[in-house]
Amino acid sequence: MQINLINVGKRYNLDWIFRNIDYTFTQGECYAITGSNGSGKSTLLQIIAGSILHSEGFVHYNLNNQNLSESDCFKEISFIAPYLELIEEMTALEFLQFHATFKTLTKSNPEILESVGLTNAANKQIRNFSSGMKQRLKLAQAFFTNTPILLLDEPCTNLDNAGIDLYHTLIKDYTSNKLIIVSSNDKIEYSFCTKIIPMENYK
Numbered sequence: 001m002q003i004n005l006i007n008v009g010k011r012y013n014l015d016w017i018f019r020n021i022d023y024t025f026t027q028g029e030c031y032a033i034t035g036s037n038g039s040g041k042s043t044l045l046q047i048i049a050g051s052i053l054h055s056e057g058f059v060h061y062n063l064n065n066q067n068l069s070e071s072d073c074f075k076e077i078s079f080i081a082p083y084l085e086l087i088e089e090m091t092a093l094e095f096l097q098f099h100a101t102f103k104t105l106t107k108s109n110p111e112i113l114e115s116v117g118l119t120n121a122a123n124k125q126i127r128n129f130s131s132g133m134k135q136r137l138k139l140a141q142a143f144f145t146n147t148p149i150l151l152l153d154e155p156c157t158n159l160d161n162a163g164i165d166l167y168h169t170l171i172k173d174y175t176s177n178k179l180i181i182v183s184s185n186d187k188i189e190y191s192f193c194t195k196i197i198p199m200e201n202y203k
Helices: 041-049 092-101 109-115 131-143 159-173
Strands: 002-012 013-026 031-033 056-063 066-068 079-080 149-153 179-183 195-198
Touching: 002 041, 013 041, 013 179, 031 041, 041 149, 041 179, 079 131, 092 109, 092 195, 109 131, 131 149, 131 159
Parallel strands: 031 179, 031 195, 079 149, 149 179
Antiparallel strands: 002 013, 002 056, 056 066
16 A cells, blocks of 8 residues: 655645645555644644545555545545544444444454453443543554554553553554554654654645
8 A cells, every 4th residue: 555645735724734745655664744733743644544635736545556536545544533533322342343334353342352451341331431441442443443554643642651552562563564654743652653754844
């Protein structure tokens, strides 16, 4: 899987957030989008995910030498972000079962919940989860979905030290040959990335 950004820019009203981004993301590599608050990190990640439109330029997705439309790229992407909400009326188990109707999971639901330390909360409504438990469930959904692309926006939000250790274990054990893009200004979240994209370069 490869994602090509060609002269990509985004503006709100008359204010440009960033411009002239030319970049190629390749499967098997780990990238970090860095920058201060308001620099456009999350916006760029959402453009890559196909969830918001760019104002100029092009985004091309190539899978096995075949071009994908922006409307089809979601099938190949797992995405975690603080602004993506869980369905709080569901239990953790029901949520994973529902998610599996859209995308294939790589483990059974009990195995997934065990991997993120939520076995005892399997039948508990998500509305009763702590913020850290909700983040663990988001990690579970993203890391154990069978997609070649993993997009992570501030993935350690609300996690304690044990949760941060879990995040790095998931990166180490379950992301072989994935294309990973992390949006963050906290190095603990992207320390494993070998390619850095500073948003200040595109103002």
